[in-house]
Amino acid sequence: MTDRICLTRLAVTTPHGVLAHEKLEPQRFFVDITIECDVSRAGSSDDLGHTISYAEIAQDAERIMTQPPVDLIEHLAEQVAASVLQRVAAEAVEVTVHKPDAPAGVAFADFGLAGPSVSVRREQHRPVVIALGANLGHRVRTLESAMRALGRVGGLDLLEVSGLFETAPVGGPAQPDYLNAVAVGTTRLAPWTLLDRLHEIEAGRGRTREIRWGARTLDLDLIQVGDPAAGDDLRFHTDELTLPHPRAAERAFVLQPWLDADPQAQLRVGRLVVPVAELLRAADTTGIRVGPQWRPL
CATH class of the missing domain: 3.30.1130.10 (GTP cyclohydrolase I, C-terminal domain/NADPH-dependent 7-cyano-7-deazaguanine reductase, N-terminal domain)
Known part of the structure; x- marks a missing residue:
């Protein structure tokens, strides 16, 4: 309520x-x-x-x-x-x-x-970008379940969802490959309220936070809230949330599905607003490949 x-x-x-x-x-x-x-x-x-x-x-x-x-x-x-x-x-x-x-x-x-x-x-009708990833259990089933749960979040309207991309893990201990996707939409929710909803969805699918960058059943990241091209994107840093996501510009496993969901996507990097397509061209896409088919919505 x-x-x-x-x-x-x-x-x-x-x-x-x-x-x-x-x-x-x-x-x-x-x-x-x-x-x-x-x-x-x-x-x-x-x-x-x-x-x-x-x-x-x-x-x-x-x-x-x-x-x-x-x-x-x-x-x-x-x-x-x-x-x-x-x-x-x-x-x-x-x-x-x-x-x-x-x-x-x-x-x-x-x-x-x-x-x-x-x-x-x-x-409020702020644009929002959410990244999804999973590398434990039945990855496709988990991600489809997460998308259905996102669709039920009051105050969040999903507009486009990328295909799945299979990616090698970046950082952390040795672990299986990930399936990654990105959903874009609009939200009326405050960012920390939306983050709480994302954490609830993760927890409902067995996510634990014991090892940083470790393997996980589900990972939901809030990448960007607002439109950087219009100058109304939210920019702040707290212990629990930094917007835009501080490492999104370097992560091909975020940029590739994001571009798939929104070919016109842009991300604020420092004081600049940069097309995601440009960031992806400069990123290391080694180990990223098209993943299996899925039914996200």
């Missing part, structure tokens, strides 16, 4: 409206904001960095509401919603702008917030 942060009745007196006098004479506006997000981590850690600061949201909304006059409260609601969705943790937002003193030419009841209001609801 999605958690919510609610800000109710932010009050602003400012001039907005279609009529000339409304742009000169301030009137009352009230704003309600409901943010859908995952606050479970903040509930456990008591760390503001794991949630959304409602003080910052309120200050942003007040700044938008007190901008130079505009005609429509629809425009104000849209701007407030867009400002909320810039927050990494925000999955969706509903914004209602009330204009109780609007000159509508009719009488409204003289109590509460009677009068016109506009509500908008907007969701």
Whole structure:
């Protein structure tokens, strides 16, 4: 179930409206904001960095509401919603702008917030890239099961999936060859929430984390969230997650299936945004070959 942060009745007196006098004479506006997000981590850690600061949201909304006059409260609601969705943790937002003193030419009841209001609801739709790998057990069956589980994750929409590629292991102890694939789609989830879902899918298929880069029944990696070409890709480093994936640009076993799923794919490497096709040409593709057929969806 999605958690919510609610800000109710932010009050602003400012001039907005279609009529000339409304742009000169301030009137009352009230704003309600409901943010859908995952606050479970903040509930456990008591760390503001794991949630959304409602003080910052309120200050942003007040700044938008007190901008130079505009005609429509629809425009104000849209701007407030867009400002909320810039927050990494925000999955969706509903914004209602009330204009109780609007000159509508009719009488409204003289109590509460009677009068016109506009509500908008907007969701995140960030592009996302997920890499899959397995080299223990029945690899094809495990990867197909993982794809079905990804398809059931609420807030994740898969658009394309690569074929399977068989690859020699890179680093770590001696181990069997991997089958690798990449899925691309969009998500409304915060990256750490999506990472938790990936770990749950791994654990449900016998994944353990005892040896770094060791053999595994299933490996699901979050490679990139957002669109680097548009400049809205998420870039951060924490103990649990770094975006974009710090080694993706060097891993042909990620680049090859990624290019298969999305021939126009791009990855941020330092300050540059580089086509995956270019990265693959520079990578060592020794030991990568087309894998068996599979039914990913």
